[in-house]
Amino acid sequence: MELATIEGIIRQHGAQKSGLIAMLQDIQHEYTYLPEDVLRHLSRTLNVPLSRAYSLATFYRAFSLKPKGRHPISVCLGTACHVKGAVKILEKFERELGIKTGQTTPDLNFGLEQVRCLGCCGLAPVVTVGQDLYGKVTVTKVDQIIKRYRKQETAHAKT
Ligand code: FES
Structure with a gap:
């Protein structure tokens, strides 16, 4: 997992809490899932509770916590x-x-x-x-x- 890629995605969406869903979409697209360490990184960087990131990741069907394959x-x-x-x-x-x-x-x-x-x-x-x-x-x-x-x-x- 490239930290630079994640940082790039965060910057693209203004590093704002309001961009969290869009960031998750881009990360899902890039890696075919939402890795746990990335959710932790987002939570720390955007100052949102980890539970919030997890609840979004599990609520939307488009997101997956396990790799789906390219x-x-x-x-x-x-x-x-x-x-x-x-x-x-x-x-x-x-x-x-x-x-x-x-x-x-x-x-x-x-x-x-x-x-x-x-x-x-x-x-x-x-x-x-x-x-x-x-x-x-x-x-x-x-x-x-x-x-x-x-x-x-x-x-x-x-x-
Ligand atoms: S049963 Fe309808 S597409 Fe397979």
């Missing part, structure tokens, strides 16, 4: 997707990534979670990776999906 994967297990074999797809992601649902890969590239109905049942089974939506996913497509994001990470690491 590419958060959600596998829909709603009824339509379940009927079309979503459980097997979720299991395939777990095997390929070497993690269980609710966990994040050690390199923080991927997080895996299950969700209930993404509202596009006609495309069942459905998976989202960040903002990208994949419909009619098959077990064999899982490899391709993961590969696409691994490639992005490799390209990113080279730049």
